[in-house]
Amino acid sequence: MNFKELSALRADLAFIAHWVRRDTHVLDLGCGDGAMLDYLQSDKRCIGYGVEIDDDKIPACTARGVSVIQQDLEAGLAMFADNAFDTVLCLSALQMMKNVEEILRDIARVGREAIVSFPNFAYWPHRLALLRGRMPVSKSLPYEWYDTPNLRCATIKDFEALANQVGLEVLECVALRDGNLVSFLPNWRGSLAVFRLKKK
Amino acid sequence: MKSLGIVSPQSMHFSEPLALQSGASLSDYTLVYETYGTLHADRSNAVLVCHALNASHHVAGEYVDEEGSKKILGWWDNMVGPGKPLDTDRFFVIGINNLGSCFGSTGPMHTNPATGKPYGAHFPVVTVEDWVRAQARLADALGIAQFAAVMGGSLGGMQALAWSIIYPDRLRHCVVIASTPKLSAQNIAFNDVARQAILTDPEFHGGDFYAHNAVPKNGLRVARMVGHITYLSNDDMAEKFGRELRSGKYQFDFGIDFEIESYLRYQGDKFSEYFDANTYLLITKALDYFDPAQAFGGDLTKALANTKAQFLLASFKTDWRFSPERSREIVQALVNNKRKVTYAEIDAPHGHDAFLLDDVRYLNVVRAYFERVWSEGAGA
Numbered sequence: 001m002n003f004k005e006l007s008a009l010r011a012d013l014a015f016i017a018h019w020v021r022r023d024t025h026v027l028d029l030g031c032g033d034g035a036m037l038d039y040l041q042s043d044k045r046c047i048g049y050g051v052e053i054d055d056d057k058i059p060a061c062t063a064r065g066v067s068v069i070q071q072d073l074e075a076g077l078a079m080f081a082d083n084a085f086d087t088v089l090c091l092s093a094l095q096m097m098k099n100v101e102e103i104l105r106d107i108a109r110v111g112r113e114a115i116v117s118f119p120n121f122a123y124w125p126h127r128l129a130l131l132r133g134r135m136p137v138s139k140s141l142p143y144e145w146y147d148t149p150n151l152r153c154a155t156i157k158d159f160e161a162l163a164n165q166v167g168l169e170v171l172e173c174v175a176l177r178d179g180n181l182v183s184f185l186p187n188w189r190g191s192l193a194v195f196r197l198k199k200k
Numbered sequence: 201m202k203s204l205g206i207v208s209p210q211s212m213h214f215s216e217p218l219a220l221q222s223g224a225s226l227s228d229y230t231l232v233y234e235t236y237g238t239l240h241a242d243r244s245n246a247v248l249v250c251h252a253l254n255a256s257h258h259v260a261g262e263y264v265d266e267e268g269s270k271k272i273l274g275w276w277d278n279m280v281g282p283g284k285p286l287d288t289d290r291f292f293v294i295g296i297n298n299l300g301s302c303f304g305s306t307g308p309m310h311t312n313p314a315t316g317k318p319y320g321a322h323f324p325v326v327t328v329e330d331w332v333r334a335q336a337r338l339a340d341a342l343g344i345a346q347f348a349a350v351m352g353g354s355l356g357g358m359q360a361l362a363w364s365i366i367y368p369d370r371l372r373h374c375v376v377i378a379s380t381p382k383l384s385a386q387n388i389a390f391n392d393v394a395r396q397a398i399l400t401d402p403e404f405h406g407g408d409f410y411a412h413n414a415v416p417k418n419g420l421r422v423a424r425m426v427g428h429i430t431y432l433s434n435d436d437m438a439e440k441f442g443r444e445l446r447s448g449k450y451q452f453d454f455g456i457d458f459e460i461e462s463y464l465r466y467q468g469d470k471f472s473e474y475f476d477a478n479t480y481l482l483i484t485k486a487l488d489y490f491d492p493a494q495a496f497g498g499d500l501t502k503a504l505a506n507t508k509a510q511f512l513l514a515s516f517k518t519d520w521r522f523s524p525e526r527s528r529e530i531v532q533a534l535v536n537n538k539r540k541v542t543y544a545e546i547d548a549p550h551g552h553d554a555f556l557l558d559d560v561r562y563l564n565v566v567r568a569y570f571e572r573v574w575s576e577g578a579g580a
Contacts, residue, residue, distance in 0.1 A: 025538070047538065049535065049541075055546075055547075055561040058542070058544050058561075058564075058565050058568075059564045059565050059567070059568035060568075061542070062512075062542050062565060062568035062569050062571075062572060063568045063571060063572065065572055065576070067540045067541055067542055068542050068543070069531060069535075069541070069542075069543045070543055070544050070545045071543075071545065079528065079531065079532050079535060080535065081536060084535075084536075
């Protein structure tokens with residue numbers, strides 16, 4: 001997969017891919033159909049593994065030639081050795097986890113750097129929905145309160161505090177909307193929070 | 201779905217002695233095998249399918265029995281055939297019957313050239329690695345320097361794994377399903393109960409029962425019953441049989457009360473009609489001895505360090521014989537070596553037997569994997 005194809009498929013992944021260095025060893029937690037690793041392998045000569053729980057996504061990764069390990073992230077990353085990866089990706093997956101703190105500590109253990117993204121609950125349409133007395137439903141949070149897989153609601157400001165607590169230093173933090181960088185009032189105008197982190 | 205239709209086995213004789221891991225050797229031997237599909241001129245599309253305990257070279261397609269009617273389907277016919285996950289329209293698939301078996305390749309009921317009598321209990325104990333070396337000779341004879349993939353489930357998966365270690369350059373992909381890097385104490389314990397049942401059957405005659413025109417059927421029955429319990433999950437057994445009674449009420453004797461008893465006895469009876477007791481002993485020993493990490497101080501990562509293949513592993517959540525944890529040990533060792541590996545953990549209810557059954561999630565992963573094998577090399 002080349003950059004144009006990735007951009008068309010998932011603009012947010014295309015933005016994040018800039019942060020992954022060439023020829024590095026990558027772990028993608030909650031890798032879905034493997035699009036990101038497919039791109040990183042073919043365009044940036046990275047090698048790595050995806051971790052995914054969904055039965056339907058395993059053949060999709062396989063078809064792309066992406067090494068995928070079927071596993072529940074809640075079970076932890078015991079499969080992987082300390083500092084085994086240059087970069088650990090955890091993209092739009094963290095908000096679905098019960099044990100967020102534990103997985104972040106494990107990410108800090110197996111990776112030198114990490115990139116974590118999640119829907120920004122402080123995105124202004126979400127704030128507006130709450131002011132109107134309703135739980136937000138948007139393109140980035142496309143579920144009703146009773147059927148959402150998202151267990152955790154966090155804002156950009158919230159995450160920074162937790163990252164420090166689990167041994168990760170924030171190198172960069174941006175907000176994206178539709179895959180584009182939002183520089184003015186990011187915690188209001190960005191629907192996706194993206195953090196680049198380093199082991200402390 | 202289409203099947204291969206009627207297939208038939210071939211055989212090849214080898215007169216060069218085969219040195220075995222035990223130190224013994226087989227002076228000459230025959231291997232029986234089947235092939236499906238067409239070997240490309242560049243011989244790039246061959247896939248070896250290794251069989252498990254009670255199976256054979258008859259992987260797919262069907263035999264017609266002597267009456268010409270009853271069809272005997274290959275043990276992995278749902279996996280291998282035209283348009284199936286391992287597609288014989290693309291790949292040249294080989295099934296080889298292992299040494300010591302009772303389905304045609306040289307085994308305990310064949311004549312020992314040294315004595316002129318059946319080998320019986322004197323057939324040398326063979327290991328997974330011995331089988332792999334014999335399979336490699338057949339591959340040599342067929343002109344196959346490198347397999348597109350070597351694949352197997354359970355004991356067959358051990359052979360595939362052994363291929364990747366012994367002959368790293370001779371396979372591009374290694375497919376290991378419902379297998380383990382070594383047996384646990386519990387696995388060995390079950391195997392020994394089975395062996396004891398055979399060894400203590402008076403009809404066994406120290407393994408030379410052929411000369412006595414006897415068959416240690418009781419021993420084989422019990423061995424199979426014990427084995428069969430380990431192939432099924434607790435839930436699956438509860439669902440299929442529960443505490444259902446054969447005739448609605450307790451009989452207050454030691455005949456058959458429960459449906460599960462009836463089922464296991466039937467399985468045992470059927471098995472004792474066609475399986476050889478010496479073969480059962482040999483194959484369970486091969487299972488017990490398999491432990492490629494042993495030579496590396498128990499370090500599986502080191503044992504797999506020289507492998508070059510890409511791997512697919514699959515396990516089944518309710519398999520308590522070779523549980524997912526055992527497959528994950530192999531995956532972890534491969535990840536430590538930065539090998540390409542795909543691992544599917546299928547939430548199927550059928551225990552160890554699931555690897556032979558139709559679970560769409562499982563078959564889809566294998567299909568996707570062989571698509572990849574095809575597009576990466578064999579089909580190019």
